[in-house]
Amino acid sequence: MPVSPLKQNLPACLSILLLLVMHAGLSAQTVSVDRGPEVEEAVFFSFDDHAIPWRNNLQLTPVTAEKHPANPVLRRGPEGAPDHGHAILYGSVMFRDGKFRMWYLGMFETAIQSGQAPGWWRPMCYAESDDGIHWTKPNLDLVEFNGNKQNNICLINSEVPALAKVNDFLSVLYDASDPDPQRRFKCAYIAHPPFADVRGGRSKIGPDERRWGAFVCATSADGLTWDVVGDRPMNAGGERFEVSSLYRFGNFYYANGQLLSPWSWRMDGSDTGRVMLAYRSSDFDHWSRAKALSFARPGQLTATPIPGQQTHMGAGIWNRGNVLVGLYGMWQDAPQKPKDGRYWNEGVSVDLGLIVSDDGIHFREPVPDHPVISRGKKGEWDDIALLQGHAFVNRGEKILMWYSHWDTGGKLKNMEIGLATLRRDGFGYLSRKIADNTAHFVTAPFETDGDLKLFVNVEGVSKENLLTVELLDEFDKPLPGYSGNEAARITQAGTRTPIVWSGSRPLPAGKKLAVRVTFPDSTEARFYALYVGNENGS
Template identity: 65%
Template sequence: MKFILTALIIVLPLHAAEQVFFSFDDHNIAWQHNLKLTLQTVTKHPGNPVLRRGPPGAPDHGHAILYGTVIKTGGTFRMWYLGMIETENKAGQPPGWWRPMCYAESKDGVTWKKPELGLVEFNGSTKNNICLIEGEPYSMTRVNDFLSVLHEANDPDPAKRYKCAYIAHMPFDEVKGGRSKIGPNERRWGAMICATSADGLKWKCVGDRPANAGGERFEVSSLYRFGDFYYSTGQLISPWSWRPDGSDIGRDMLAYRSPDFVTWSKAKALAFARPGQLANPPVKGQQMHMGAGLWNRGNVMVGLHGMWQDAETAPPKGESWNLGVRVDLGLVISNDGVHFREPVPSFKVVPRGKEGEWDDVAILQGHAFVNEGDKTMIWYSHWDTGSKLKNMEIGLATLRRDGFGHLSRKVEGNDAHFVTGTFTAKEIALNVDGITPEAALSVQLLDPLDRPLDGYQATVTQNGLHQTINWPKPLPADKKLALRLNFPANSAAKVYAVYLNN
């Protein structure tokens, strides 16, 4: 079956200063009357997995997983992912604590090519798709777990326009700066390593020590810039992390920050834990897995987190301790880049597959979101928790563009409305569906004290992914505004997002 991404060519306006108020953002759309939020489940590509592991002898023969990133630059989708050489993982870690940073490209996000980069010798040849990482000590260059790539095209230093953070398991005697006394004295340290690159293929480690040297171990899983800081979020578990009252916690998400991508905070923030982890008593077996795969939309961070559930029974002796663990992917959002929340706790945006399907055990999130035409494209991986590496490859899922969820009327026969937080804008557009000729939406601009502004009423009669509101006159320049959107009592409209452009 040939997959057709869209039957309609859609050209959407590009707005460098665009803000997005998503329907599930209860900070920017806090004030609601008679409305309900409906989150959406993705549609999985019928040809999944779209990026498969390589043949025997390839650096990704054991698995190809999106503990990584997908971005689109120009007309090319670029993917950084982790390979594994071995086809079984009985020890829980690959030999040499190394999963190569592999690279792939695509023109449509569906069919991927693994270029021969010629950078790293592997099995006696450089004809492979392994990216080069240089640094001292050598153990810093050996990616072991999650890889997050950030592209800053406007960085004044061309050699640093690509940045990444990843986990390397370094021997303690190779870690400069000592270690905290928090947690047991392991023989290796899950260290956060940062690197920069001009092209995303040849990398150099930042400094000669882990970014979290002198602190605790940290299983980093993301890298982004929000406001004045770079942030890295990732996973920890007790005894390295704990609930606010000091009691033990399962896997939760912590955040570090840096003003310059060189010096990182020793202090960290509790960025996210699932509601059941913070209940008293905690929900048994509920954890969150490997931080979150995140998408920076300028004014807000959105993403997917791993909804980990322990196995119902302990695995048989000799089997992987993870056997029976199940993971689906849920939605998170943050308005400050530090504190994340679930709009609807435990809702499965990307559910694992049904028994017998390729992604039926547990799934892994990446930093892999691209708006393309009328779709939001999301890539993810399968995780065989039994350590047999079965079907550990990369799949594609799609939603309506920015269609993670929508607001609609809750009680039939009653009107509804919402009022946004304040903003400045030259243009306002809606991502909306379900408007009918008999039930148009009406909009009104307000001042910061909820008072209507004379001459700023309009009617929205058309559906669209980016339906511009036509006001009677230009919006007031550089003035704080709010938007009231009214659903009539017979409306079937679904509002997915409000776009504010300057």
């Protein structure tokens, strides 16, 4: 049966519509692209086996990011600063209004008290950058701290003060489609209010705790002064929830995060470690009581789970319009339990792995246990465990991704923010698996309406070793004028090389099409992504 179009995932002025169509147990994806005042693009990633389901003699090679030599690029502040204890990207980065904007969590003490930040509060801090490497922390003059307001703490207003205290993961979203400009910045975060301060109660599932893991939402006009939504957590009346990401996809906002047993369990009711779950809301004010299981590491789902494997803090999500890409924490328990029970997770290690979703709910890992960002070697600043952020930006020929170091031993060693980069959209590439055999792929169908074009992100091609690109109709038949001798030929490498057919024919409008890409005889060709969009891209 048809699944709701995902048009509302994008601001109203944008023009890509992703349709998921289900027919008699067969799944097919159709990307419908229509022209509007602005044109976003649909992305067919090499690692997305829903967007590119049909593959012949091709293999996916995942890529590990390079870390910036200046890391950590955002460091903790001086004594007396709200981020003197640590500055961690339990937060978000976006490029907006000509600059990089970062929301992160500070901590003003240099030691954790009873396993938590002092007062269960990590200030929501703000920073800006022109290049994503060199950051400034502007004085916002909003929140009094140490006797003055000369700091970079964002203001959060709430009629329930305990809900305005961020304690853990913070996700910021800019929602241009919201008709109310006062609500276009949205965020979700974890607070730990005393039970007496929580209206709406909580579920009796799980043990009694000193404080409750509350999922809180807030909105803002400028991203600096925020108002908490409602007078209670979004999960009031339910179980605790450690929210870690926020995005809009289709008709819903989604908040992903983590739970473990006894608050969560496998499909058969058996215990599990940390897994990624999702709530949803159609209006950002009222959230579902029911949750979806979004992702678990493969070793968590085997008949006998692999010891120590967990999915840490859900995932940091990058919304590309028709697909979601994310980094999740590849938690591995310590080889043996620490002797100091105060720091129960000492010895835990975490790398960051890649996941992808085409429906906004269910995520999968293209290459299980492949680290996109690996923790550093022993003695390097980020050698213990990594924390993902909601922090991806394509700039020029690169993806910029920010992340944090986590000292699982509780000593706050090097808990600061680093930068890692990849080729633009270069999480992985397709290449020929077996030499001297033909290799090609066929995309899922898409539908166009307007003067849009196709582009390819590829390397290792030349006039002697070229990619051949053909259009197919909805029955997988070659389209005359766009196939055979009239197929497009890609001879130039690049992250956004136009696909041009003989006579510069435009894409046929109003038809279901698929793209067939045939690899050259050379084994050097590497395909990263295909785009349906305009000249400027995203």
